[in-house]
Amino acid sequence: MSTKTDYQELEALARRGRWLAISTVAKSGAGHVGGPFSAMDMLIALYFRVMNVKPEEPRWSDRDRFVLSKGHSSIGQYVVMALRGFLPVEELKTFDKGGSRLQGHPDVTKLPGLDTSTGSLGQGLSVGLGFALGARMRGQKFHTFVMLGDGELQEGMVWEALHVAPRYKLGNLTAILDWNGLQQFGWVLAINEQHRGDRRDPWAGIDLRGIFEKLGWRCIEINGHDFSQIIPALESAKAAGDSEQPTMIVAHTIKGKGVHFTEGKHEWHSKIATKEELEVIAKELNIEEAIV
Amino acid sequence: MKALRDVFGDTLVSLAGTNKNVVVLDADLANSTKADKFAKAYPDRFLQMGIAEQNFVGVAVGLASVGFVPWLSTFTIFFTHRAIDPIRMLVAQTKANVKLGAAYAGLLTGLTGKTHQDVEDIAIMRAMPDMTVLAPADAIEGEAIIRWATEYQGPVYLRLARDASANVFDQSYRFVPGKTISLRDGGDVLLISTGPQSVRCLQAAEALHGQGISAGVLHVPSIKPVNKEEIVSASEKVKLVITVEEHSIYGGLGGMVAEILSEAAPRRVVRFGIEDRWGESAPNDYLLDLFEMSPARLSERIKKVVGGR
Numbered sequence: 231m232s233t234k235t236d237y238q239e240l241e242a243l244a245r246r247g248r249w250l251a252i253s254t255v256a257k258s259g260a261g262h263v264g265g266p267f268s269a270m271d272m273l274i275a276l277y278f279r280v281m282n283v284k285p286e287e288p289r290w291s292d293r294d295r296f297v298l299s300k301g302h303s304s305i306g307q308y309v310v311m312a313l314r315g316f317l318p319v320e321e322l323k324t325f326d327k328g329g330s331r332l333q334g335h336p337d338v339t340k341l342p343g344l345d346t347s348t349g350s351l352g353q354g355l356s357v358g359l360g361f362a363l364g365a366r367m368r369g370q371k372f373h374t375f376v377m378l379g380d381g382e383l384q385e386g387m388v389w390e391a392l393h394v395a396p397r398y399k400l401g402n403l404t405a406i407l408d409w410n411g412l413q414q415f416g417w418v419l420a421i422n423e424q425h426r427g428d429r430r431d432p433w434a435g436i437d438l439r440g441i442f443e444k445l446g447w448r449c450i451e452i453n454g455h456d457f458s459q460i461i462p463a464l465e466s467a468k469a470a471g472d473s474e475q476p477t478m479i480v481a482h483t484i485k486g487k488g489v490h491f492t493e494g495k496h497e498w499h500s501k502i503a504t505k506e507e508l509e510v511i512a513k514e515l516n517i518e519e520a521i522v
Numbered sequence: 523m524k525a526l527r528d529v530f531g532d533t534l535v536s537l538a539g540t541n542k543n544v545v546v547l548d549a550d551l552a553n554s555t556k557a558d559k560f561a562k563a564y565p566d567r568f569l570q571m572g573i574a575e576q577n578f579v580g581v582a583v584g585l586a587s588v589g590f591v592p593w594l595s596t597f598t599i600f601f602t603h604r605a606i607d608p609i610r611m612l613v614a615q616t617k618a619n620v621k622l623g624a625a626y627a628g629l630l631t632g633l634t635g636k637t638h639q640d641v642e643d644i645a646i647m648r649a650m651p652d653m654t655v656l657a658p659a660d661a662i663e664g665e666a667i668i669r670w671a672t673e674y675q676g677p678v679y680l681r682l683a684r685d686a687s688a689n690v691f692d693q694s695y696r697f698v699p700g701k702t703i704s705l706r707d708g709g710d711v712l713l714i715s716t717g718p719q720s721v722r723c724l725q726a727a728e729a730l731h732g733q734g735i736s737a738g739v740l741h742v743p744s745i746k747p748v749n750k751e752e753i754v755s756a757s758e759k760v761k762l763v764i765t766v767e768e769h770s771i772y773g774g775l776g777g778m779v780a781e782i783l784s785e786a787a788p789r790r791v792v793r794f795g796i797e798d799r800w801g802e803s804a805p806n807d808y809l810l811d812l813f814e815m816s817p818a819r820l821s822e823r824i825k826k827v828v829g830g831r
Contacts, residue, residue, distance in 0.1 A: 291588075338616050339615070345587070346587070346616060347611060347615055349611060350607050353580050353607070353608050355580075356578075356580020356581050356612075358584065359577070359580070360581035360586075360587070361584040361588065362584070363581065363584065367585075367590070368589070387576040387577055390574035390576055391577045391580065393572070394572060397572075
């Protein structure tokens with residue numbers, strides 16, 4: 231069982247992950263912040279507590295699989311993989327630079343430890359379905375996790391996979407919805423309604439959980455920033471690996487979570503922090519390393 | 523003579539006995555594509571994915587990653603137009619070991635009309651890095667290519683016509699990726715073609731022979747990779763090259779030959795194919811005449827081009 235102390239350790243890792251993400255993006259001059267921050271706590275939980283992986287043997291055939299379907303949050307995955315030992319933290323500097331293993335969107339042909347490539351939204355759940363189906367056919371016991379964005383859920387291909395996975399009774403497949411409630415540009419509302427300018431509500435007023443359940447998914451609804459909810463949800467999903475129902479973890483999150491001025495701000499979908507902002511962020515995240 | 527779709531179903535059944543990793547994914551067209559033969563023989567390795575072609579491409583990538591050799595089966599059009607984004611990002615860009623069994627290729631799609639006649643697929647698929655693009659002419663070559671593609675590690679797009687074509691190859695045929703095949707020598711004009719249209723080119727060349735025109739026929743089953751030197755050396759023997767394909771004249775085999783020859787051996791290249799228009803629902807013979815692909819119409823057209831040189 232996980233303890234409170236464990237969660238403190240995970241929280242510290244998540245703060246460091248957020249710092250590495252935002253400072254790497256700042257150094258690189260491009261990249262995303264809001265999405266990696268909303269996903270960070272769950273990424274830490276997956277890589278440090280839940281998934282059975284071997285950083286020293288990234289292609290180990292029985293490893294649990296992870297697909298970051300919202301591939302533009304790549305820097306979030308890279309920093310967590312670096313903290314976990316899949317790559318040197320130093321290598322984060324190469325993010326988005328020519329010749330780097332750390333491409334703008336995850337590239338399975340470049341970085342060992344990735345399980346597929348993503349970037350064009352809506353495609354990751356299908357690959358995860360293939361991993362899970364393949365595991366069942368092979369008699370392998372690994373679990374497959376796929377993280378989706380709520381904006382991404384507007385892609386039709388996601389719904390193809392949402393419909394097919396329950397038909398194959400894939401209890402070894404878990405989708406995680408990072409429901410941060412913001413997308414890049416957002417909806418112009420109906421005629422005569424003012425655009426609120428806040429990019430909110432990719433799924434305004436829609437009972438997504440109800441829809442997933444009707445399609446045949448077992449749903450667990452959590453606060454995606456609270457380790458005392460994240461860890462039990464992920465562990466319960468994994469424990470249901472032999473069951474006949476895939477799991478959907480509906481995680482309510484805050485885009486830009488972790489720093490007071492990035493939280494809930496669509497502007498931070500892909501914004502570069504200034505040197506002054508980085509100093510504030512470092513303080514807020516309890517980071518002591520020098521700011522370059 | 524055997525319909526190429528039957529070749530597809532039968533060959534998969536035959537090779538699946540020894541290759542236990544072969545699985546077939548269907549998008550609800552198995553009785554048309556003849557993947558149903560595999561469903562009957564290997565129900566546990568036949569995966570119905572429903573009318574959802576983007577997803578089935580992604581699922582195949584996951585299956586390939588754990589060691590299966592997935593053959594996807596649907597109509598050409600649903601690969602190259604509906605599921606092209608996952609084919610590009612998940613299959614080609616990751617070099618996934620996924621085989622795209624594109625059925626009902628070209629114009630002759632069994633009375634379905636322009637919605638189902640894919641005359642842009644070669645242009646799309648050959649522009650994609652790491653994709654192999656193959657188009658067999660007859661049943662023997664079809665079987666050989668399906669067997670080769672199953673053993674090859676990497677993405678393959680199989681452009682497979684629906685119906686039968688006269689056999690041009692015998693059992694000694696062996697497929698070599700990239701290799702072109704001279705079906706007939708000729709000094710006046712070289713016809714370069716692919717898929718079952720090569721067979722009709724051969725028939726046209728035979729008819730032209732009796733009319734004093736010596737037409738060679740070069741068959742290109744492997745559009746990507748392709749042996750450029752063979753295209754060049756075959757073309758250097760004639761002053762006129764005519765490409766013939768059940769495909770748009772833009773970017774397909776004709777485009778490829780023009781690209782190769784303009785750089786390496788400039789000469790006149792005339793492209794026969796679909797000239798920037800859509801097809802329609804009609805029997806095969808009607809369509810072949812309409813687009814001047816039947817041996818009779820083709821030989822008339824070739825005669826005009828050769829005579830007007």
